[in-house]
Amino acid sequence: MPPPDAGSTERLDATIPGAFPSDARSASTISSQQSLSQALFARRSEYTRPRNVRIKVGSWNVAAQKGTEQDIGGWFVGGKGLEESLAGLGVDAPKSESKEPRESVKEQEARRTKYAPTIPLNDDGSIPGGREVDIYALGLQEIVDISSASEALRPYTDPATANKWKSAMKDALPPGYELVAEQQLIGLLLLVYASPAVLPYIKAVSTTSVGTGLIGYMGNKGAVTARMVIGETTRLVFINSHLGAGADKVALDRRNWDAGQIISRTRFDPIVDSMGLNQAQGEKIGDEDFAFWFGDLNYRLEGMPGDDVRRLLTIHTLDLDTERAKEPSSTSVDSGYDSKTSSEPAVSDDAMPLPPDLDPASLQTTITSLLPHDELQQQQKSGKAFHDGWTEGPIRFLPTYKYDIGKVGVFDSSEKRRCPSWCDRILYRTRAARLRYEEKEKEHEAARKRDEEMKAEGLDQATEDEDVLFDYDPEADGDKDDYDDYDAQDDPQLEAVITKEGFSDEILLEYYTTHMRVLSSDHKPLDAVFALKYDAVVPDLKAKVHQEVARDLDRQENEGRPSITLVVDKTVGTDTDNITDKGSDFDGIDYGDIQYAKSKSRTMTIANTGRVPAIFRFVDRPVEGSQPPGPFPPWLTVTFDREPDKPEKASFDHVYQYTLEPADVCNVELRLKVDIMETVKSLNEGTTNLDEILVLRVQDGRDHFLPMRGRWLQSSLARSIDKLTRIPEGGIRRLQHQKVDNEAVKWSVPRELFRLTEAIEEMMERTLAEWDMTGHESDKAPWRHNAGWPFLKDPGYFENDIHEEALANVYNALDCDESFEKAFDAEIAPMQKVELLAEVLLKFLFSLQDGVVTEAMWRSLEDGMIVREKSKQQLISFEERISVLEILSSTPSHNASFVLLTTMLQSIAKDITNISNPRPKTPRASMDLPASPQVHVRRKTLSKVPEVALRQLIDRNYATVFADVIFRSEGFDKLKEKDRATRKGRMVKLMEVFLVDDDSGM
Incomplete structure (x- = not known):
């Protein structure tokens, strides 16, 4: 497992190491942040400084041998164990600091043992190590026995084995070096360490693994990989792999397949930059600036007899020990140790030494003759693997495989006599090399x-035509050299690279060699040292430049983006409107005290204070709970003093948008009025309030938030009869913010209902008396044209809120238990007062949560009516009233309320009938039914006596109007139209039973 600061690792299925990673997480960027990044990058020279680091990459197949970890400090950290006469790039002569x-x-x-390092004693090291190296990247293979099925199929990795290697590295490294990346896959282990000087510059570490072994997914073969960003500018990737083994064609194809799988299935975590943005969506191999691929790649010498190769190479290994060279070899002739004889011509001391590549007896000449048969180089040239920009340093050392364990230069002397090969390799690739390949x-x-186009045009036949300049054959053409004409590679040159972030880096391969004097495995370890010059970000300087760039962009953006200013009405609505609230720090609209049915308006001015046109609209506000969505709450009406933009010009997905030119203003009225019963109920119960925030959105600009508030005054509407009977004298306002349920029962009927019915009867008497005394024309009396008056009114009676102030005052008097007379202005006539009080009564009855006749009561009443209808039984009015009251008596307050209402209606109907003199000669023709609600009265059922016919019409209209507000019927609105009409007819009939005046014979 990687350390906590090593970044997150792509978590794959534990039972199938290296399964295909999940989809990359999406990056989140916005245009303003991209612009900021671009502007910041343009000034990169101000906050970056060049730095130099040395990276040492090492690879070793330890063949699951015990004690191999004891050698790691000597060869990898100390740079020891080289045989300079057989060493590779950059190695000249050993250091001579030791006296011995x-x-x-x-x-x-002879000294070799499993319990001690096998590095030669008194070896001072020949290549950089210790503090000379800033980053150590170590790749190990076969740290466990991968040939064991139990190891290859193990669903987890035992950390004990990796801990041995980490402990050995910790002991060998100088103080202060820390592990920054770690990844293990069965026998593969990748460890990356950084020096104290480099450690603070390493970020965005991500590690992952890909298994390509058994069934293509097991971890006995595959790769472990680490990605990191150094200096916030340069991406580094380290790949430690173990590819498929074997010397035949199938094994070769499998190695190529393994390499392709590693590339396609490796995914790293997105890189998060200093602004918190994901710069990449799950980076892959190829997105880095510098990649290092190392490990046991297992490529062999194709078509070479193993005995001949061993014999040829043993000529050079005999020179490792002068005593061994003089003694007869104890091995078989096939081993090749006896192939160097005394018959070779001696070289004169005065002779000019030949360069290694020209000396036919030199090691380099031998290597040059073998490398054309190296499968890896063959596959690169044929474009089948590692051909897309991957480079390897010049090979100037003996093959790394296979040696007898415990021997310096004895190739495989077992029965298999394996052909020596450069199985272990270190490749590297720069971003520039990959781009050149692409x-x-x-x-x-x-x-x-x-x-193909030329062939399609028939030019393929003109092979001798001079106009045909070329004929491309992808199999034959290209810059593929003849393998037999292998040219030894020159020393690597410094390579300049432009990184993915646009910075200039340089890299140079300084050393590439194998450690022949390490004896504990059948593979020789090898390493490479790279010198990297990169531009590193200096955090303090970048923060300063970032601040300057952000400020400049903000200024530029503000000058070019639309900007508006809101100026709101700061008056506070209390009992006395238009009082300036000088002491309040509320930055919004305060409506003050809010009562039912009374509107309050505030104004707001929207001014375009920018340099470009501003397009704006109100958008959906943030809501919680059961509040309805939308730009405005249901109790608020917003009116602009201009027409909205035409739909075809709308930039938002909304037609109600407005455009202000620079310096233009728009006035907005925000009118608050609570008249929806559901809202009243919620406000009374405290489940909602009048605190809201409106959101005004400016296209390409910032949102403006307009807070508003109001203080709800409790209303007697939207409550139950039971709760209303508990309200003490003084009205509901006396119990503001108190629980009504805590009060004892005060009244037999709600006091509000009693006061309304009493006031209506009293005001009706005054209206009729005034009409009678003033001698108005009887034909113009409202009850002569509207038999439902004063409870039925023309639909336009309340248009444009013409009576809003008077109605609001009546509701307020009702809630405060004050005289209704005080609610009316002096110029309001008694007839109009009756109409307004009648409207308040209907609204009050409609708002009762349980109704005067509850759902349960109505079910019982309707069941009785249905039974009588089926049996065709008819009760006289007195008996039917007794039957109804008996059911209603189960709840005395409801029963009393029903009787109070029907008694009032009966009294008003009687008074209107009595004053209708002189009587018209044709009552049927002169008495029109109201338009709404439509009361269907069959003309033949009306009496021929005028006053009786009038009373019948009044009773039917009153019964129709009050049936809608008195009765509660479950699911009434969901009934079919015919069923609704039937049920409504029963309600009206029941009401008529209580309105008929039995004493008058009507």
Whole structure:
């Protein structure tokens, strides 16, 4: 497991190491942040400074041998164990700091044990190590026995084995070096360490693994990989792999397949930059600036007899020990140790030494003759693997595999006599090399297409035509050299690279060699040292530049983006409106005290204070609970003093948007009025309030938030009869913010209902008396044209809130238990007062939560009516009233309320009938039914006596109007139209029973 600061690792299925990773997480960027990044990058020279680091990459297949960890500090950290006469790039001569001579090969082999390092004694090291190296990247293979099925199929990795290697590295490294990346997959282990000087610059570490072994997914083969960003500018990737073994064609194809799988299935975590943005969506191999691929790649020498190769190479290994060279070899002739004889011509001391590549007896000449058969280089040239920009340092050392354990230069002497091969390799690739390869591939593809086009045009037959300049053959063409004409690679040159972030880096391969004097495995370890010069971000300087860039962009953006200013009405609505609230710090609209049915308006001015047109609209506000969505709450009406933009010009997905030109203003009225019963109920119960925040959105600008508040005054509406009978004298306002349920029962009927019915009867008497005394024309009396008056009114009676102030005052008097007379202005006539009181009564009855006749009561009443209908039984009015009251008596307050209402209606109907003189000659023709609600009265059922006919019409209209507000019927609105009409007819009939005046014979 990686350390906590090593970044997160792609978690794969534990039972199948290296399964395909999940979809990359999406990056979140917005245009303003991208602009900031671009502007910041343009000034990168101000906050970056060049830094130099040395990276040491090491690879070793330890063959699951015990004690191999004891050698790791010597060869990898100390740079020891080299045989300079057989060493590779950059190795000249050993250091000579020790006074004692270095241990000989013979002594070293004789001393070899599993319980001590096998590095030769008195070896001072020949390549950089210790503090000379800033980053150590170590790749190990076969730290466990991968040939064991139990190990290969193990669903987890035992950390004990990796801990041995980490402990050995910790002991060997100088103080202050820390592990920054770790990943293990069965026998593969990748460890990356950083020096104290480099550690603070390493970020965005991500590790992962890909298994390509058994069934293509098991971890006995595959790769472990680490990605990191150094200096916030340069991406590094380290890949430690173990590819498929074997020397036949199938094994070769499998190695190529393994490499392809590792590339396609490796995914790293997105890189989060200093602004918190994901710069990449799950980076892959190829997105880095510098990649290092190392490990046991297992590529062999193709078509070479193993005995001949061993014999040829043993000529050079005999030179490792002068005593061994003089003694007869104890091995078989096939081993090749006896192939160097005394018959070779001696070289004169005065002779000029030949360069290694020209000396036919030199090691380099031998290597040069073998490398054309190296499968890895063959596959690179044929474009089958590692061909897309991967580079390897010049090979100037003996093959790394396979040696007898405990021997310096004895190749496989077992029965298998394996052919020596460069199985262990270190490759590297720069971003520049990959881009060059991709560009070359584009050119080849373009050439192929041109060739196909020419053939399609019939030019393929004109092979001798001078106009045909080329004929592209992807199998034969290209810059593939003849393998037999292998040219030894020159020393690597410094390579300049432009990183993915646009910074300039340089890299140079300084050393590439194998450690022949390490004896504890059948593979020789090898390493490479790279010098990297990169631009590193200085955090303090970047923070300063970032601040300056952000400020400049903000200023530029503000000058070019729309900007509006809101100026709101700061008056506070209390009992006395238009009082300036100078002491309040509320930055919004305060409506003050809010009562039912009374509207309050506030104004707001929207001014375009920017330099460009501003397009704005109100958008859905943040809501919680059961509040309805939308830009405005249901109790608020917003009116602009201009028309909205035409729909075809709307930029938002909404037609109600407005455009202000620079310096233009728009006035907005925000009118608050609570008249929806559901809202009243919620406000009374405290489940909602009048605190809201409106959101005004400016296109390409910032949102403006407008808070508003109001203080709800308790209303007697939207309550139950039971609760209303508990309200003490003084009204509901007396119990503001108190629980009504805590009060004892005060009244037999709600006091509000009693006061309304009493006031209506009293005001009706005054209206009729005034009409009678003033001698108004009887034909113009409202009850002569509207038999439902004063409870039925023309639909336009309350249009444009013409009576809003008077109605609001009546509701307020009702809630405060005050005289209704005080609610009316002096100029309001008694007839109009009756109409307004009648409207308040209907609204009050409609708002009762349980109704005067509850759902349960109505079910019982309707069941009785249905039974009588089926049996065709008819009760006289007196008997039917007794039957109804008996059911209602189960709840005395409801029963009393019903009787109070029907008695009032009966009294008003009687008074209107009595004053209707002189009587018209044709009552049927002169008495029109109201338009709403439509009361269908069959003309033949009306009496021929005018006053009786009038009373019948009044009773039917009153019964129709009050049936809607008195009765509660479950699911009434969901009934079919016919069923609704039937049920409504029963309600009206029941009401008529109580309105008929039995004493008058009507």
